[in-house]
Amino acid sequence: MDYLNTLTTHNTHINNAVDLVRKFPVTQKLTDMYKRSSKNELLFIGAATYIALYNFSAYIKEKRQKLNNPPAVPxxxxxxxxxxxxxxxxxxxxxxxxxxxxxxxxxxxxxxxxxxxxxxxxxxxxxxxxxxxxxxxxxxxxxxxxDYVFDENVLGHSLTTVPEVVKIAVTNSKMPMYVPGIKSGLKNACDALLKEKTTVIQGPSRFFQNFVAYMTVPAFVGDEFALNVDVIESFAFFTGDIIKNVGTFMMIPKPLHKFVLPYVQSAKKHHDCMLKYIAPAVRARRAKMQAAEEAGEEHGLVDDFLQGIIEYIHTDENGVESNIPAEDIAHIILLVAFASVHTTSMNTSFCIYWLLARPDLMDSLKEEMERVIPGDSPVTAQALAQMHFLNNFIREAIRQGVDKLSKGRKxxxxxxxxxxxxxxxxxxxxxASRQMNFGGNFVRNTIDGMDPEMSKNKPVTTPGRDFISFGAGKHLCPGRFFAVQEIQMTLIYLLRNYDIATVSGNPPKPVYSLAGYMSTNSEEPLIFTRKN
Known part of the structure; x- marks a missing residue:
């Protein structure tokens, strides 16, 4: 205040301006409010003012642009x-x-x-x-x-290297080779997570994430990790740890994110896990490859996703070719875990809850199972191709689970x-994913209106103007074939070996919404009873 008085004393124009501001009625009200407010109230007012000014500046910038904008909803x-x-x-x-x-x-x-x-x-x-x-x-x-979790180098590989390797390692034609690994993963998952004759699942989301991780880990990084609980849990729960932070970041303007980062859920433990287990495995495989090459022999390593990343030749901006370092591959695998486990586990959950909500669908699926793969007949890729109801049911369950507003692009x-x-x-x-997936026929978007026959035997993995759940054009999800096969085999394995019900005994709501327009699975507790 002394500085202000000195300044105004030496400058008549500033002095007059300050006197004028002091005379405004609102100035006195703001001064009184400042004196009465607590520290927390002032912090809240300051934050609200910052957010308002932040959004207002964006609004002014937008108004200055002379473009043919779409109509604005009032x-x-x-x-x-x-x-x-x-x-x-x-x-x-x-x-x-x-x-x-x-x-x-x-x-x-x-x-x-x-x-x-x-x-x-x-x-x-x-x-x-x-x-x-x-x-x-x-x-x-x-x-x-x-970008707060991975460096730009790893993110760059996620946009180029990963899709290229997935399109080679996890193609539709290679799905039969993954059947034995998925079977083994299913058994391991049930042995670990459904040990008792009767098991109550209080947290279905974490259960299904863990369950799917047991199937995904051996297929993507090798059988040597099939029972590695640390790797499996990182695959399962890394996604959840990231998503926990989304709400915080959405509410706080981006320039302030750096100040809250120390206080949100950290991914460090997952990075440490991948560096501890995956990086040494990469170096071991490369040593075996080099020894085989020097002996003029085939290395004999399984042609899984990890092997595809190991063998990938990266070309930098200067045209220099090189293999991806083992540490970077460890981080890339963690990023793949994020993309692979979350959507598969959520869609698996949707399917289970739809079967519980609609006993007629459960009966139809069991009838097809007994007809195509009776008793303990082996589940093969050929048998799965004959299960048209299973295909149609999964397609409709995934269609129902679409966000009302999704797949944003900047x-x-x-x-x-x-x-x-x-x-x-x-x-x-x-x-507007819901509008596109249902084409205005929103009767299908109800529990009673859900009808698998509406898919008319179109493969789950085939996109359409009325089925955009896996994307469209060149941006189609490259891992959709593997994800769908995991869901198919999970449903068959669980229905063969367990009776499943809600703990309450009531039909569940299969799909819930987060913030009104983002779909999420039910969290109603489940009970699994092992069949004799």
Missing amino acids: YGLPIFGHSLYLIFFPGKFMDWCNEKYGEMYNLNLRGKTVTVVGGKPGEESMKSDATELSLSDAIVRDVLHL AVKDYTFANGYQVPKGRLVSV
Whole structure:
């Protein structure tokens, strides 16, 4: 205050301005509020002011851009925009938006403009090149913030190396070779997680993540890790540890994230686990490969995903070729765990709860199992191909589990859609997945309306304009063949060996929503009773 008095004394214009501000009625009210407020109240007011100014600056910047914007949906609420509509009645709100504004419109979500696309613009968004609309920038960096967990080198491999190796190592034609490994993983999972005659599962999400990890680990990194509990648990729970932080990062402006990072869930233990076990395995395999090469022999190593990464030749920006270091491969495997276990476990959970919610579907599946693979007949790739009801049921369960608003992409530059509408650089473009998956036939989106026959024997792994759960175009999920085979074999194995029910005895709701528009599985406790 002394400094202010000195300054105003030597500058008449500043002095007059300060006197004028002091005379404003609002100045006196703000001064009184400051004197009455506690420290926590002042911190809250400061944070709210910062967020408001942060969002307002983005709003001003957007208004200065002269683009042919999609129609803006009105009735946004102060601060919340349209977020509360999505939280409390997402289906009805998005149906109304779709009917009123068509296949493309703008919503205000938490102070940011988001362009929602469905129909042809939705397909265009999902098939777009990453140099125009980037899935990585939108999901990996702006939602999951995996750039806080992995360095840019590892993230770069996740976008280039991993898809290339998956397309070679986990193709549809190679699925028969994974059947024995999945069978072994299923037995190991049940021996570890369903030991008792009767087992009550209080946390279904963690159970299914752990269950799927038992199948995934041997297939992706080798049989030597089939019973390595540390590796299996990192595969299972790394995803959950990352997702726990998403809500915090969504609520706090990005410039402040660095201040909260020390206080959120850390991934260090998972990195340490991969470095402890996977990196030495990589070095051991490379030593065996080198010895075999020097002896002029085949190395004899299993052609799994880890081997594909080990043998991959990376070319840097200067054209220099090299193998990926063992430590980087260990981190890449952790990133693959994130992508592989979470979606497979969630879709497996959807399937189980649908069977419990609809006993008629359970009866139909058991009838097909007894007809195609009676008794203890072996489950083979050929037998799975004959199980049309199983295929249709899984396809519909995955269709039902789609987010109402999902698969966001971030505009890397100003982008013009085929219909003439434009989005500015930095804009998030989200797909109205529910509208696309059901084509307006939302009767199918109910428990009683769920009908596997509507899939008409189309393979689960085949995309369509009315089935975008695995993506579209060149961005189709490359691991979908393996994931679907895991789900198929899990359902058969569990139904053959266990009676499954809800602890309450009531039919469950198969699909729940997070924040109104992101799908998640039921957490209703389950009881598994081993058959004699």
